[in-house]
Amino acid sequence: MSTTQSAHREPTHMLHIRIPDEARDAIAEALSVLGNPELDPDRALTLAHKAFATLDIDRLQDILDFGRHADTPGVALVENLPQDDKLPPTPNNGGPCEGKPTFVAEGVLLGLSSLLGEPTSFVTEKNGRLIHDIVPTESGATTQTSEGSDVFLNFHNDIVHDESGRYDLSNPDFLVLNCLRKDREGNALTSYADARDIVHALSDEVVDILRSASFQLNAPGGYTRAYADGKEVLSVPVPLLGGPEESPEIYVAANGVKRLTPEADHAFSELQRVCREPEVGQVVALTPGSALLVNNRKGVHSRSRFDAHFDGADRWLQRTYTRRSLWAIRSQLVPGSRRTHR
Numbered sequence: 001m002s003t004t005q006s007a008h009r010e011p012t013h014m015l016h017i018r019i020p021d022e023a024r025d026a027i028a029e030a031l032s033v034l035g036n037p038e039l040d041p042d043r044a045l046t047l048a049h050k051a052f053a054t055l056d057i058d059r060l061q062d063i064l065d066f067g068r069h070a071d072t073p074g075v076a077l078v079e080n081l082p083q084d085d086k087l088p089p090t091p092n093n094g095g096p097c098e099g100k101p102t103f104v105a106e107g108v109l110l111g112l113s114s115l116l117g118e119p120t121s122f123v124t125e126k127n128g129r130l131i132h133d134i135v136p137t138e139s140g141a142t143t144q145t146s147e148g149s150d151v152f153l154n155f156h157n158d159i160v161h162d163e164s165g166r167y168d169l170s171n172p173d174f175l176v177l178n179c180l181r182k183d184r185e186g187n188a189l190t191s192y193a194d195a196r197d198i199v200h201a202l203s204d205e206v207v208d209i210l211r212s213a214s215f216q217l218n219a220p221g222g223y224t225r226a227y228a229d230g231k232e233v234l235s236v237p238v239p240l241l242g243g244p245e246e247s248p249e250i251y252v253a254a255n256g257v258k259r260l261t262p263e264a265d266h267a268f269s270e271l272q273r274v275c276r277e278p279e280v281g282q283v284v285a286l287t288p289g290s291a292l293l294v295n296n297r298k299g300v301h302s303r304s305r306f307d308a309h310f311d312g313a314d315r316w317l318q319r320t321y322t323r324r325s326l327w328a329i330r331s332q333l334v335p336g337s338r339r340t341h342r
Ligand SMILES: O=C(O)CCC(=O)C(=O)O
Pocket: 134, 146, 153, 158, 175, 177, 189, 190, 301, 302, 303, 317, 319
């Protein structure tokens, strides 16, 4: 345990927000008129924002504070959200779903995202779509990607390739994950480990190494497949932890972290180990009608192994990558687009 910190420090906790039935029904009604949001994302976001802005002031402020302050939890579970009356089969090719008759789930995703910031997209992630269908695929079953199922997806952040060589700059501040369908066996668990709790659980020596530029992150699979035949595209040497002691930021790649020294290798193993400890990893089984708000800077997340059958009844989440502001990444905008980036 870190000796520089109080041994009596309280761990961070998952914020729980339950939407009352009446509010759920009012939001569902407002979202019933929503068309396919990819056709006019700004209009869809405005409509969904209006729907969620009708929440009572306490719950609304809880979500807004989650998005805007350093001292709030890194993960929040929102429950009793509206759902689509009829859900088509789960796509088995990484999405999107063709012919979905209503867009309530998409509206929920965009409404929650709009309270945190601006949904953004990248051409190498889900073909630049704003709404990511997170579904297991046969070809990706054992990969360290969101298409995996038959493997533990290690604790990571969602990062984005950047020409500067830093992959933790243009990436999302938040992920929003909305559950449309759970896995049949109920084995899929999403975990979140807050860097404040990680640091507390590690020795000072290991934290010092994690704060040194002894690591290189591999770019996400979508990028390495598109531009490097799947070979490594490494960042410049970076630390995995940065920022002030009371509110650290963490950056870990899912697609591989190269350790530059034996000490860095040990520190990385320690990091992954403590994230799995019950006093650090906060675990949730997402079910339809619940969504997870994930701060992608305050902590890392993982997903357990689960069964996939590729028969239309598999687990199905929808996800946005959300930034507080799009301004800093404007030079990466695809010409003619307002939200899609290279
Ligand atoms: O499937 C999950 O629960 C999380 C997957 C994941 O890491 C992601 O969508 O970024």
